[in-house]
Amino acid sequence: MKPRKDLLTIESLSDEEIHAILDSAVAMKEIFTKSVKKVPTLRGKSVLTLFYEPSTRTRSSFEVAAHRLSADVTTFTLSTSSVVKGESVHDTIDTLMSMKMDYIIVRHKNSGIPAVIARHCHASVINAGDGAHAHPSQAFLDAFTIREKYGEVVNKRVVVIGDILHSRVARSTSVILRRLGAQVAYMGPGSLVPPSSHTGIPRLRDWDEIFAWKPDVIYLLRVQNERIESPFFPVADYHHAYGVTEERLRRIDAQDISIMHPGPVNRGVELCDAAMDYRNCLVCNQVENGIAARMSILYHLTPATLS
Amino acid sequence: MPILNERDIQTALDQWTEHIAAGASEDSLGLVGLISHGDVLARRLIDALEAKGISAQYGAIDITLYRDDIDLRAERPALRSSYLPFSTDGMHLILVDDVIRSGRTARAALETLFEYGRPARVELQCLVDRGHRELPLHPDYVAFRLEDAKGDVRVHLKELDKEDAVLY
Numbered sequence: 058m059k060p061r062k063d064l065l066t067i068e069s070l071s072d073e074e075i076h077a078i079l080d081s082a083v084a085m086k087e088i089f090t091k092s093v094k095k096v097p098t099l100r101g102k103s104v105l106t107l108f109y110e111p112s113t114r115t116r117s118s119f120e121v122a123a124h125r126l127s128a129d130v131t132t133f134t135l136s137t138s139s140v141v142k143g144e145s146v147h148d149t150i151d152t153l154m155s156m157k158m159d160y161i162i163v164r165h166k167n168s169g170i171p172a173v174i175a176r177h178c179h180a181s182v183i184n185a186g187d188g189a190h191a192h193p194s195q196a197f198l199d200a201f202t203i204r205e206k207y208g209e210v211v212n213k214r215v216v217v218i219g220d221i222l223h224s225r226v227a228r229s230t231s232v233i234l235r236r237l238g239a240q241v242a243y244m245g246p247g248s249l250v251p252p253s254s255h256t257g258i259p260r261l262r263d264w265d266e267i268f269a270w271k272p273d274v275i276y277l278l279r280v281q282n283e284r285i286e287s288p289f290f291p292v293a294d295y296h297h298a299y300g301v302t303e304e305r306l307r308r309i310d311a312q313d314i315s316i317m318h319p320g321p322v323n324r325g326v327e328l329c330d331a332a333m334d335y336r337n338c339l340v341c342n343q344v345e346n347g348i349a350a351r352m353s354i355l356y357h358l359t360p361a362t363l364s
Numbered sequence: 365m366p367i368l369n370e371r372d373i374q375t376a377l378d379q380w381t382e383h384i385a386a387g388a389s390e391d392s393l394g395l396v397g398l399i400s401h402g403d404v405l406a407r408r409l410i411d412a413l414e415a416k417g418i419s420a421q422y423g424a425i426d427i428t429l430y431r432d433d434i435d436l437r438a439e440r441p442a443l444r445s446s447y448l449p450f451s452t453d454g455m456h457l458i459l460v461d462d463v464i465r466s467g468r469t470a471r472a473a474l475e476t477l478f479e480y481g482r483p484a485r486v487e488l489q490c491l492v493d494r495g496h497r498e499l500p501l502h503p504d505y506v507a508f509r510l511e512d513a514k515g516d517v518r519v520h521l522k523e524l525d526k527e528d529a530v531l532y
Contacts, residue, residue, distance in 0.1 A: 059438075060440070081443040084429075092481055093480075356429075
């Protein structure tokens with residue numbers, strides 16, 4: 058693959074780049090089975106995780122990935138409340154430039170912030186989630202997990218369920234799966250699913266339509282904390298309308314459908330307890346594959362500081 | 365230009381097999397080829413050894429992630445799956461490659477190998493030694509020696525390149 062500095066969106070990648078990153082993830086995952094679970098590839102390189110939004114999974118996944126490639130990792134945790142928008146990002150960029158980092162992994166609540174940082178830094182910038190815009194490393198781990206389960210992504214049928222409109226996961230994962238030849242459909246609360254006339258992605262009305270569509274995978278989106286904590290959020294109603302209930306799990310099992318979720322799962326909201334133990338629940342595979350996919354992403358990016 | 369043909373390579377492999385057979389110790393033997401031509405040679409040597417009643421384990425390693433020139437290359441090389449389905453602890457391992465030049469690949473191969481375990485003994489054996497060493501690493505066995513070859517030396521093997529030949 059030709060040198061690429063940043064990973065900001067799936068849309069910005071060529072088919073060749075998508076395949077190169079997915080293919081290398083397989084070899085990266087094999088490293089986990091060795092007695093020494095790391096390789097010296099990024100020895101002496103520095104990786105900074107810069108998360109303006111709380112995250113445990115994505116950040117630790119990137120950190121483990123960087124460690125397994127022998128890079129040095131520094132963690133920055135910033136609270137958005139103390140930061141004045143705009144000016145602060147420029148200040149941060151100046152700081153980052155002075156620190157001579159090679160890789161910067163950014164999460165921010167505003168779309169486009171990783172792109173701004175990427176434009177001004179020599180370091181390779183990886184978007185670890187920006188607003189409702191993009192989450193490309195999640196897309197890679199999802200595609201990798203489906204490919205690992207079924208051997209290929211082409212013609213696999215995937216329904217994404219939940220608040221599609223505000224989900225960067227839904228967006229990036231749908232894009233990569235369709236680029237790889239999968240069929241994607243959406244299901245969720247009417248006001249939170251974009252019309253198919255805008256996206257070209259069919260909208261299914263309810264679970265009966267999902268089962269009739271004969272999916273290989275159902276992908277449950279996480280309901281955000283701020284919604285669940287709101288006294289007005291109808292948890293039981295949401296579970297009943299959009300979640301995997303025990304009754305639906307039986308039909309999922311009968312149709313041999315796989316369950317995916319970006320984590321962390323809200324038990325009793327998106328998934329019932331039994332769904333987590335279901336034989337085709339791929340949630341733990343997604344976590345393990347996330348490390349391999351992120352190792353492959355780090356490997357394939359070339360910071361301007363190095364050339 | 366081809367300097368060795370299919371028959372030359374076959375003769376060399378026969379002698380090479382004899383050499384391994386003569387030195388096979390009581391430790392369990394394993395041949396680990398370097399992807400993407402050393403693994404093919406290792407496979408052929410194992411088949412020839414088996415015909416002589418000597419069994420050896422087969423392994424293949426991709427050393428890309430251990431190279432020292434990743435930053436010097438314009439493109440990141442594609443990664444291949446390594447295959448080492450046995451414990452290397454206490455084994456007599458032979459690293460097999462097609463061409464040795466600087467010794468940097470051999471260095472990376474040793475580092476790769478030692479992350480899988482602690483073999484009792486490791487040897488390095490190659491089809492062609494073309495000189496120009498940059499590191500103090502020398503193969504224990506070489507089938508063909510080209511003294512400080514100036515141009516490109518390439519090994520073609522049927523399994524990958526539709527013919528057996530050494531080109532120079």
